[in-house]
Amino acid sequence: MPNTISGFSKLSKSQKIEWLLDSYFTEKENARTLVERYWNSDEKLQKLHDEFIENTITNYYLPLGVAPNFLINNTFFAIPMAIEESSVVAAASKAAKFWLERGGFKAKVVSTEKIGQVHFIYKGDFKKLTTFFKHVKPKLMSDTASMTKSMERRGGGILDIELRNKSEDLPNYYQLHATFETMDAMGANFINTCLEQFATTLKSEALQYEDFNDEEKHLSIVMSILSNYVPNCLVRAEVSCKIEDLKSIDIPNPEEFAQKFKQAIDIAKIEPYRAVTHNKGIMNGIDAVVLATGNDFRAVEAGVHAYAAKDGKYTSLTHCSIDNGNFKFWIEIPLALGTVGGLTSIHPLVKFALQMLQKPTAKDLMKIVAVAGLAQNFGAVKSLTTTGIQEGHMKMHLMNILNQFEATDTEKLQLIEHFKTNVVSHSSVVEAIENLRK
Template structure:
């Protein structure tokens, strides 16, 4: 047992240790309340990624994964950056969309919605005392079934993931939107492409630590991914290995984040890597990652999953932004660790 893992286990009470080792945090009664038609419970191993420094603070990071070497790659990547990772978030704005069909006059409909914007936001904000809609915008789409109007609601969901609130806001506004536009509303739904809720990471690997040849090879490997979507797909899978592991350990919606990440990777019209590696003036390797992160630390399954609550406590996480910065750092570290291994020893060296 590593020193850091031993240190983490000492922070657990006997009851919390049982959650990790025996129950996994849920029993059949809890599982039945969480999901329909439950017939059993599956368990995923949780390990600890080491060597992480995020915004100057050392971090021990629990990762839930069934895949061999994911935690090793993240730990190796984190160990290559003595100054750690610098992380920032853009806020907690999630986006909802209301689809409007059969609009008789698009120009008039768009003008009417924007004229009623303030009133629409007031209506949306009757649903929550603390999480509020902050903006409303309109766009047109040319589609295979004709032109349609899309009304987008932007809400600050704070530390929740926000899906239920956003869906409720859109459903509440849909009849009013139909009346204002003279059209027919169809889908009122959250978007998982959370472009207003991103996390950005930067890190630096000193050239003295890995040598100029390895710096150049990692940049060349990265260039391969930027030139070829087939390679970009696997590169991004490596990023998500780490991110999804952190989110699974904290009972967040991994499918939502995965969908948003891959949509973000192709938002320019070409599928691209989520990471970028370059060389600075000193010859050091500099890496960046930007990714949407629609996650929460309150609400949903997190409230009922005891193990998720313990994991959040162990990570000293209080806000959704805190969790996003940790998850993003693990994603960038995972990418770096995988690239370093591939250009030096080869990926099979850790898969044996």
């Protein structure tokens, strides 16, 4: 088969690039120049980046922006956001400034419990398995004592282990369902190490358990892995004010705005087609901060969207109430984050981002990230229910279109001025560029 290769991972970086260029590129020199242009000139820093993942050939950059003026629990923050989508940082910044003048954001961590599971197959009497579990549970804890010692010194560790019977859903399927506190670490490696020891202990103890018959002794471990669904690792963020205090240049009628805003949230609660886009906007803010601080945004995304469907129907992550002339807007979401371990201790820009956030604990970061999501959603829904989303978004997107057509600095200045009073669309920008160049 053409363009296949054995031992690719064993090649040097330059050999990998040469194979790639020879196999898939016609303009090889242009491709090579592009790959090399994104290398870091600091060889030590580039080597660090090369070792983050496997088969590295270059770096793929995202802009790192800053949303200032966030007042959270009476402390000011400038929030780092790594994202490629235009208008996200602007919307967060605008929402931060809006609420700064109305008391800022309030946030609190509700709980910090994380979950891991050992999945296994057992063909036998469940009552005997229950008795066996009671017998083996102390051993599960003692066999992981050396692994949990350091975490326990920091106030964390294994909280509990339960036996769960899932055989009605899948024949002979059971779980060890364990809960953990991992303090300032996200804790994936810690949890998985404990779980694998649970599995080893469970299997070896079953072989020696006298009340099991031969088939019961040979229970089968399927896998041991943490869960990214953490419904008991929750944070809440909110804003509130009197309805008349919502009045601003673009909210001349605060009562009408509040009612329309709440209607938009209520629609996202009952209409999944809207809820998905609504929550995507929330994740624009959340993912950008999670990525900037070296956390796993894929894990956060999966857990948050599962939480949005926890009651059997996908719904809005944010909520709004109007009560006795008071407007309140809030979010409660699961966030498993860390400020130690992983990239947080080795990526220079992650360190920079965490310093920008005043070296937060994991709980502090949960609050900041939840606030970023709430701010992003407020900005989006505010635009949707007033001017419409495209007016602001397309003006932010204008620079992307100009760069696509390689506009010069002079052309950019003229076209930005032109579109201050004209509607931005892809076709209108193309037409303006062509007219300017004529």
